Amino acid sequence: xxxxxxxxxxxxxxxxxxxxxxxxxxxxxxxxxxxxxxxxxxxxxxxxxxxxxxxxxxxxxxxxxxxxxxxxxxxxxxxxxxxxxxxxxxxxxxxxxxxxxxxxxxxxxxxxxxxxxxxxxxxxxxxxxxxxxxxxxxxxxxxxxxxxxxxxxxxxxxxxxxxxxxxxxxxxxxxxxxxxxxxxxxxxxxxxxxxxxxxxxxxxxxxxxxxxxxxxxxxxxxxxxxxxxxxxxxxxxxxxxxxxxxxxxxxxxxxxxxxxxxxxxxxxxxxxxxxxxxxxxxxxxxxxxxxxxxxxxxxxxxxxxxxxxxxxxxxxxxxxxxxxxxxxxxxxxxxxxxxxxxxxxxxxxxxxxxxxxxxxxxxxxxxxxxxxxxxxxxxxxxxxxxxxxxxxxxxxxxxxxxxxxxxxxxxxxxxxxxxxxxxxxxxxxxxxxxxxxxxxxxxxxxxxxxxxxxxxxxxxxxxxxxxxxxxxxxxxxxxxxxxxxxxxxxxxxxxxxxxxxxxxxxxxxxxxxxxxxxxxxxxxxxxxxxxxxxxxxxxxxxxxxxxxxxxxxxxxxxxxxxxxxxxxxxxxxxxxxxxxxxxxxxxxxxxxxxxxxxxxxxxxxxxxxxxxxxxxxxxxxxxxxxxxxxxxxxxxxxxxxxxxxxxxxxxxxxxxxxxxxxxxxxxxxxxxxxxxxxxxxxxxxxxxxxxxxxxxxxxxxxxxxxxxxxxxxxxxxxxxxxxxxxxxxxxxxxxxxxxxxxxxxxxxxxxxxxxxxxxxxxxxxxxxxxxxxxxxxx
Amino acid sequence: xxxxxxxxxxxxxxxxxxxxxxxxxxxxxxxxxxxxxxxxxxxxxxxxxxxxxxxxxxxxxxxxxxxxxxxxxxxxxxxxxxxxxxxxxxxxxxxxxxxxxxxxxxxxxxxxxxxxxxxxxxxxxxxxxxxxxxxxxxxxxxxxxxxxxxxxxxxxxxxxxxxxx
Numbered sequence: 034x035x036x037x038x039x040x041x042x043x044x045x046x047x048x049x050x051x052x053x054x055x056x057x058x059x060x061x062x063x064x065x066x067x068x069x070x071x072x073x074x075x076x077x078x079x080x081x082x083x084x085x086x087x088x089x090x091x092x093x094x095x096x097x098x099x100x101x102x103x104x105x106x107x108x109x110x111x112x113x114x115x116x117x118x119x120x121x122x123x124x125x126x127x128x129x130x131x132x133x134x135x136x137x138x139x140x141x142x143x144x145x146x147x148x149x150x151x152x153x154x155x156x157x158x159x160x161x162x163x164x165x166x167x168x169x170x171x172x173x174x175x176x177x178x179x180x181x182x183x184x185x186x187x188x189x190x191x192x193x194x195x196x197x198x199x200x201x202x203x204x205x206x207x208x209x210x211x212x213x214x215x216x217x218x219x220x221x222x223x224x225x226x227x228x229x230x231x232x233x234x235x236x237x238x239x240x241x242x243x244x245x246x247x248x249x250x251x252x253x254x255x256x257x258x259x260x261x262x263x264x265x266x267x268x269x270x271x272x273x274x275x276x277x278x279x280x281x282x283x284x285x286x287x288x289x290x291x292x293x294x295x296x297x298x299x300x301x302x303x304x305x306x307x308x309x310x311x312x313x314x315x316x317x318x319x320x321x322x323x324x325x326x327x328x329x330x331x332x333x334x335x336x337x338x339x340x341x342x343x344x345x346x347x348x349x350x351x352x353x354x355x356x357x358x359x360x361x362x363x364x365x366x367x368x369x370x371x372x373x374x375x376x377x378x379x380x381x382x383x384x385x386x387x388x389x390x391x392x393x394x395x396x397x398x399x400x401x402x403x404x405x406x407x408x409x410x411x412x413x414x415x416x417x418x419x420x421x422x423x424x425x426x427x428x429x430x431x432x433x434x435x436x437x438x439x440x441x442x443x444x445x446x447x448x449x450x451x452x453x454x455x456x457x458x459x460x461x462x463x464x465x466x467x468x469x470x471x472x473x474x475x476x477x478x479x480x481x482x483x484x485x486x487x488x489x490x491x492x493x494x495x496x497x498x499x500x501x502x503x504x505x506x507x508x509x510x511x512x513x514x515x516x517x518x519x520x521x522x523x524x525x526x527x528x529x530x531x532x533x534x535x536x537x538x539x540x541x542x543x544x545x546x547x548x549x550x551x552x553x554x555x556x557x558x559x560x561x562x563x564x565x566x567x568x569x570x571x572x573x574x575x576x577x578x579x580x581x582x583x584x585x586x587x588x589x590x591x592x593x594x595x596x597x598x599x600x601x602x603x604x605x606x607x608x609x610x611x612x613x614x615x616x617x618x619x620x621x622x623x624x625x626x627x628x629x630x631x632x633x634x635x636x637x638x639x640x641x642x643x644x645x646x647x648x649x650x651x652x653x654x655x656x657x658x659x660x661x662x663x664x665x666x667x668x669x670x671x672x673x674x675x676x677x678x679x680x681x682x683x684x685x686x687x688x689x690x691x692x693x694x695x696x697x698x699x700x701x702x703x704x705x706x707x708x709x710x711x712x713x714x715x716x717x718x719x720x721x722x723x724x725x726x727x728x729x730x731x732x733x734x735x736x737x738x739x740x741x742x743x744x745x746x747x748x749x750x751x752x753x754x755x756x757x758x759x760x761x762x763x764x765x766x767x768x769x770x771x772x773x774x775x776x777x778x779x780x781x782x783x784x785x786x787x788x789x790x791x792x793x794x795x796x797x798x799x800x801x802x803x804x805x806x807x808x809x810x811x
Numbered sequence: 812x813x814x815x816x817x818x819x820x821x822x823x824x825x826x827x828x829x830x831x832x833x834x835x836x837x838x839x840x841x842x843x844x845x846x847x848x849x850x851x852x853x854x855x856x857x858x859x860x861x862x863x864x865x866x867x868x869x870x871x872x873x874x875x876x877x878x879x880x881x882x883x884x885x886x887x888x889x890x891x892x893x894x895x896x897x898x899x900x901x902x903x904x905x906x907x908x909x910x911x912x913x914x915x916x917x918x919x920x921x922x923x924x925x926x927x928x929x930x931x932x933x934x935x936x937x938x939x940x941x942x943x944x945x946x947x948x949x950x951x952x953x954x955x956x957x958x959x960x961x962x963x964x965x966x967x968x969x970x971x972x973x974x975x976x
Contacts, residue, residue, distance in 0.1 A: 046908055053916035054904040054923060056849015056889030063848035140834070231853045231861065231917035231951045281915035281952050312854045530915025530952055695911045699954055703914065706953025731858035731949060739942040739955045748956050 039611075041543040041762055044695035048534040048554065049278070058278045061235040061250040062309045069237070070099055072295050072308035073142035075132040075149055076318060077124035080388040080724045081158035081171065084122050087132065088150040097137040098145045099302040102294065104131075110264050110293070115185045115353045116174040119264070119293060123156075125173055125352040126388050127725040128317040130290070135298040135306050158388035160724040162326060162349050165387045173352060173386040182350060182357055182384040190358050190444050199358055200381040201365040201443055203436070209341025209377030213332025217414045221329075221406040224795040225349075225717040226322035226710070227726075227734060228285030228395050233315035236288050238296040239305035245296055246273045252286035253567035254525050258559040260289040261296060273560035279529040283707065284394030284569065285319055286529070287355065316729030320393030321717065323360045324349045324794075327406040331375075333414045337428045342375040344368065346382035346403060351391040357384060360392070360399025362443035363502070368403030371437060371659075372500055373411070373429040389724040396707055398570060400501045401773045405712070405794065408497040408777030412784065416480045422496050422781065423468045423477070430460040430498060437657035439644070440502065451655030456755040456765070459687035463663040463753055464498065470749055471665040471683035481788035489673040492680070493786025499662045499773020501571065503766035505644050505759045508576035509563040512541055512584040512637035518612060518626030519551040520588075525565040526577035527557035531703075531768060532696035533568065537578045539692050540761045544585035545592075546609025547625060563638070571766030574692070575658055575759060580641050582761040588637025595628050595635075647759045656758050660767035661687045664705070664774035667747075668782040672805055675798030677783060679709065681747040684775065689757040689765035697767075701750045704771030710737040712776045712796050818882050822847070823891025831878045838862045838873035841888060849889035851917045853949070860948030863921035864888050870928045889920035892927070902968040903927055903961070912961035914952035921948050926962040936966055 052058045089101045103120060110119040120130055132149050136142035157171035164170055165180040173180055183197035184190050193199050210216060230250075237248040245267065251257045254274040262269045279286060291308055299306040310318070326347040332340040348361050361382040369380025415425035437453045468474070476484050476494050485492040511523040522541055528534040538552040555562070565577045593604040596614040600607070606617050613622035629635055647656045667681035684705060691697045714735040718727040728734045742748065756763020783801070784790050789808040793800040820827045820837075822845060831840045838855070841847040841864070850873055853861035857875040864873045865887040892901045903923050906912065913919040922945060929936050929944040936944070941962045942955075950958065 044911070047911055047913075049916065050908040050911065050913065051900075053913050053919050054889075054900065054907045055893060056847070056920050058916050059848060060851070060917070062852065063842070065843070140832075229951055231859075231915055231949075232851075233853075278916070280917055283951070312856065312858075530913075532914070695957075699911060699914055699952070699957055702956055703953040706955065707951075730856060731854045732856075736949050736951060737953070737955075738949065739946045739959065742953075742955050744938055744942070745956055745959055 038543055040539050040549045041692060042690065042694070044693055045535065045539060045549055047532060047696065048538055049528060060232055060278050060280060061237060061248050062232060064237055064248055066237065066239060066305040069305045069307055070135040070137060070302055071139040071142050072133060072135050072298050072306050073139065073146055074130045075146045077127055077129045077131050079124060079153055079155050080127045081156040082124050082153040083156060084124070084131065085152040085154050091148040092134065092145045095145055095148060097141045098134060099304070100135045100298050101145070102133040102297060107297070115188060115357060116177065117353065119290065126390050127723050128390060130294070133294045133298060135302055158724065160387050160389055160719065160721065162347055162385045162387065165385050173388055180386045182386060188357055192444055192446050193358060197383045198381055199361060199365065199443065201370055202379045203370050204377030206341045206343055206377045206379040210332040213340040214335045215417050216330060216332045217410060217417050218328070218330035219410050219413060221327045221409060221792065222794050223325045223327060223402040223405055224711060225324045226395060226715055227316055227717060228283045228319065228321060229736060230280050230282050230285055232280035233310040233312055234288050234291055234319060235309045236292045236295050237305060237307045238292065238299040240299055243267060244271045246275065247292055247296060248275050248277070249288055249292055250279050250286060251276055251288055252279055252282040252529055253569055254527065254557045254559050255564055255567050256287060257289055257292055261292055264293045265296060273558060276527045276557040279527055281530040283396045284398065287393065312731065313729040316734065317390060317726050320391055322395035322711070323392040323399060323402060325402045327403060329406055329410045331410055331414050333418055335418050337418060337420050337425055339373055339375050339429050341377040342369065344380040344403070344407070348382060348384040349392065350384045350386045351389040353386055354391045354393060356394060358444050359440060362440040363399040364403035366438060366440050366443050367400045367500060367502065368407045371431055372404060372407060372498070374431060374435060387724065389719060394569060396704065396772050397501060397769045401499065401708065401776065404499050404773050405776045409780050412495070412781045421477065423464060423473055426496065426498055427461055427464050430464065431457060432460050433458045434652070437659065439504070439657060451657050452649060452652065453659060454649060454656040454758045456687065456689055456757045457659060457661060459753045459755045460498065460661045463661055463685040463687060466751065466753070467663040467665050467683055467685040470751065473665065483786045489671050490669050491672060491786040492667065492669045493782045493784065494665065494667050495778050495781025495785050496663070496665045497774040497777035497781060499770060500659050501770040501773055503575040503658045503660050504570050504572040505641065505647060505658045506566050506572050506576040507641055508565040508580040509640040510565065510577065510581040510584045511563055512581065512588045514588050514629050514635040516630045518547060518624065518629045520545065520547065520553070522552060522554045522581055523562040524577055524581060525557050525559060525562045526567055526573050529568055531568065531573070531700060532693060533573050535696060536574060536692040537581050540578050540582050541585045544582055545589055547612050571769045574761070574764050574766040576641060579759065579761045580639050583639030583641065584637040586637070587639050588635055591635050591637065592625060592628050595632050596623050599623055658757065658759055658765060660765050660770040662770045662774045664778040666775065666778040666782040668779060668786055670783055670786045670801065672787060675801035677713065677796065677801065679743055679779060681743055682749065684750045685753060686750065686767055686771055687753045687755060688767040689760050690754050690763040691752050692762070692764050694752065697752055698750055700768040701771045704768060705775045706737050706742055708772040708775035709741060712779060712794065714741055716795055716797065816879065818879055820878065820881055820886060821884065822886045823888060824895065833879065835878045836874050837864070837876045837878050837881045840878040841873060847888050847890050849920050851920055853917055860921045860925065861918050863924050863948065865924050865928055868928060868931060870925045887924065889924060892923065901927070903930070903965040906961040906965035906968065910957060910961045910964060912954065912958045914954055918948055918950045922950070922958055926965065930966055930969060934966065934969060938963060
C-alpha cells in the first residue's frame with residue numbers, strides 16, 4: 034500500500050531517537066540559567082480552610098530567600114479554573130497552594146516553607162459525591178450556591194440546565210424500552226487515575242524588561258501562552274512559551290497556575306526562576322482522571338437488536354476543573370448515543386464538586402470511563418439473550434452513515450447531527466479480524482464457561498470495543514523553505530513522545546517530494562509558531578499535522594508557480610519527486626533547491642478549513658472524525674487468591690493511515706498499558722477523612738510494569754487503514770481510542786473465567802474474592 | 812551548606828574533583844555539577860529506575876546514593892555509553908533507535924543501562940530474563956513490548972560480534 038509513497042507509511046527512525054538514547058534530549062528540569070532561583074510552594078494541610086493570617090517574617094530574614102508570595106501581597110488574580118484564584122484566602126483541598134517562595138537553592142526554598150506560619154480556620158469539608166449532593170452539605174464554593182455545577186459566567190455551558198444537568202436524547206427511549214424483550218441494568222463506579230507524567234511539572238520563567246520567556250513542560254503551549262498573557266496583563270507578543278521535549282502528559286500537562294506564580298516570582302526578583310514539582314506534589318496538586326458513578330440500562334430484543342439505552346453519569350469534579358462538562362459531554366455522545374446503534378437513547382449527567390483535588394484531562398477525556406461501564410453492560414445484554422458477544426457487537430456496532438456529532442455541540446449546541454464517514458466501516462472489519470487473530474471461535478466455550486480450568490486457576494476470554502474523537506480543529510502551521518530546499522516546520526503543536534515531530538516531518542517531506550532528513554521540526558515556540566491547539570484530544574495528527582500538510586501544499590504551489598515558466602509548461606503538469614520539480618511522465622526537472630535559492634524565501638502557510646467543509650461524497654452530510662478500537666483479552670484468575678494475570682491481548686486499531694507504523698504501535702501499547710493500570714494496578718487511594726491521596730509515590734501507586742503486560746508473543750496488535758476524509762493522507766489521531774476497549778475486555782474476560790461479575794470499577798484481588806464469596810453464598 | 816570535603820568521582824572514564832553539599836545525591840551531582848542531564852529524575856525516591864547508572868558495572872539508582880559514597884568507583888552514565896572515540900552508538904542504543912524503543916524518553920537512559928548490565932552478565936538473556944531485569948524500570952508510555960524487543964535484538968547484535976566497548 035505504501036509503495037506509492039516515498040516516506041509516508043514507513044517506520045523511519047524517530048527524529049528524537051538518537052538524542053534520547055545518547056541522553057542529549059533536554060527537558061525543562063534539565064535547564065539551568067545564570068543567576069537562576071528556585072521556587073517552592075507551601076500547600077494547605079487542610080481540605081477546606083480560611084487563612085486567618087500568614088506570618089512570613091522569619092522567612093524574610095533567612096539569607097538567600099528572595100521573594101515570598103501569599104494572598105496578602107498578591108492581587109486576587111484572574112480565576113484560572115472556574116473558582117480558582119492564584120493564591121486565595123480560602124483553600125479548597127489538601128494540597129492547594131498557600132504561598133510561593135523563590136530562593137537561591139531548592140533546599141533553601143524548602144527550608145523557607147517550614148518557617149512560614151499560617152493560622153487556619155478549618156471549615157467543614159465534603160469528599161463523597163453523594164454527601165456533596167445533599168441539601169445540607171458543606172459548600173465547596175459558597176458563591177456557587179450548590180455543589181452541583183450549574184455553570185459560571187467564565188465558561189457558560191448553554192445546554193446545561195439550571196439545576197446542572199446536561200442531557201442528550203435521540204429517538205424515544207420510553208418507546209424503545211417498551212419494545213424490548215429484555216432489559217438489563219447495572220451501575221459502575223469508574224476509578225480515578227493519576228496522569229503520572231514521567232516528568233513532574235516543571236517551568237522556568239525569565240523576564241527581559243517587559244518581555245517574558247517561559248520554558249514550559251506543557252502539552253498546550255497555546256493555553257499556557259494565553260493564560261500568562263491574560264493573568265499578567267501583557268500582550269501575547271511579549272510572552273514566549275518554549276516547549277522543548279515536553280514529556281508525555283497524557284492530558285495532564287497544563288502548568289498554567291505554576292507558570293503564572295513562577296513568572297511573578299521572576300518579575301519580583303528580577304532573576305530567572307525555576308519551579309519543579311516533587312513526585313508527591315505532582316500526585317496531590319496537579320489533576321487526575323475523572324471518576325463517574327455510572328448507571329446504565331439497556332433494552333434488547335431476542336434477535337440481538339438494541340432498542341434503547343439510558344445512561345446516567347454523576348461525575349466527581351473535586352475542587353473544580355478547567356474543563357467543566359467536557360469529559361461528560363464526550364461520554365454522553367460517544368458512549369451514550371454513538372458506540373452502538375441504540376436506536377433510542379437518553380444520556381444525562383451532572384458534575385459534583387467536593388474538597389478533593391480537581392479533575393482534568395486524561396487519555397480518552399471522559400469517554401473510556403463511560404465505555405468501560407457500557408461495554409460491561411453490553412456483555413450482560415448479550416448473555417441475557419444467549420448471543421455470542423462478538424456476534425452481538427458485530428450486529429450493533431456503529432459504522433459509515435450512522436449519526437455523529439462533536440462534543441462541543443453537546444455543550445454549546447446547536448444539536449445538529451452529521452455522520453460517521455466511510456472509514457468507520459472499519460468497526461466490523463476490526464471485530465472480525467480481532468476475533469480471528471485471537472482464535473475466538475475456538476476459545477470461547479460459551480457464557481460462564483471458562484476456556485480452561487487448572488486447579489484454582491480459571492482462564493477466560495472477553496471482548497470490548499471503543500471509539501473516540503480525533504478532532505478536526507482550526508490548527509495552523511508554517512512550512513519555511515530554506516534556500517537549499519530543506520524545510521523548517523513551525524507549529525504550536527509539539528513533540529512529547531508520541532512521535533509528532535517524526536510524523537509531521539514525514540507528511541511534509543512526502544508532500545514536497547524532499548528527503549525526510551531535510552525536514553526539521555522546530556520545537557513549539559509561541560514567539561514564532563502559528564496557533565495550534567496543541568496535543569490534546571488526539572488532534573495532533575488530525576488537525577496539526579493536517580495543517581502542516583496544507584502549508585506544504587501551499588509551498589509546493591509556489592514552487593510550481595516559479596518553476597512553470599522556467600520549464601515553459603503549465604503548472605498542472607508538474608510534480609515533486611526526489612528533491613526536484615518534474616514534468617509528469619518525463620525526465621525534465623528542475624531542483625527544488627535552485628527555485629528556493631532564486632526566489633529567496635518560499636513560505637507555505639495554512640489553516641485547516643472549517644469542519645463543516647468535510648462532507649461525505651455520497652450523501653453530502655458533514656463527516657465527523659472518529660477512530661475505532663477492538664480488544665480481546667485473555668486472563669487467568671486464581672479463585673483462591675483473586676490474582677489476575679492478563680495472559681494474552683489481541684487488539685485492533687483503526688488509524689486511517691499509519692504515517693509511521695512502529696510509532697502507531699507504540700501509541701497503542703501506551704493506551705493498553707495505561708488501561709491495564711487504570712483498572713488493575715493503579716489504585717488511587719483517597720483518605721476518607723482528609724480527601725487527600727494516601728499513596729502519592731510510585732511505590733504505592735503502582736504503574737503497570739513489564740511483568741503486568743503479556744510477553745511479546747502473546748501481545749498482538751494490528752492496524753486497519755481506512756483513510757479518513759479529513760486527516761493528512763487519510764491519517765487520524767487514534768492514540769486515545771487505543772485505551773478505550775481494553776479495560777472492559779479485561780472485566781468481561783474475568784467474568785468468562787469465574788462466572789461472577791465484578792461490579793467495582795477497580796478490579797482488585799479483594800473485589801474478586803468478595804464477588805466469588807458472595808456468589809457462593811448465593 | 813557546602814561541605815569542605817573535596818571528593819573525586821570517576822564518571823565515564825573521567826576523574827572529577829568537586830565539593831558537593833553533603834546531602835547531594837549522585838544524581839544531583841551528575842545533573843547539576845557535571846551537566847550530565849541524560850540521567851533523568853522521575854521520582855527522586857528510588858521507585859522508578861529512571862536515574863539508573865552503572866556503578867562498577869552494576870545498575871544503581873543514582874537518586875538513592877549520596878555523591879560522597881560514590882567515590883573511587885567507576886560510574887557509567889548514558890553519556891558515556893557510546894564509543895568515546897568514534898561516537899558510535901552501543902548496540903543497545905542502536906537497537907532502541909532502529910526499533911523505536913522510546914516515546915517520551917524519560918525512562919530511556921535507565922532502561923538502556925539496566926539492559927547493559929543484564930547483557931554484560933548474561934549475554935544469552937531470554938525474554939523472561941529481560942522482563943525481570945527491567946521490571947524495576949517504569950515506562951509510563953507503556954513501551955514495554957518494544958523495549959523488550961530492542962534488548963533482545965541488541966543481544967543478538969552483540970552475539971553476532973557488534974563489539975561492546
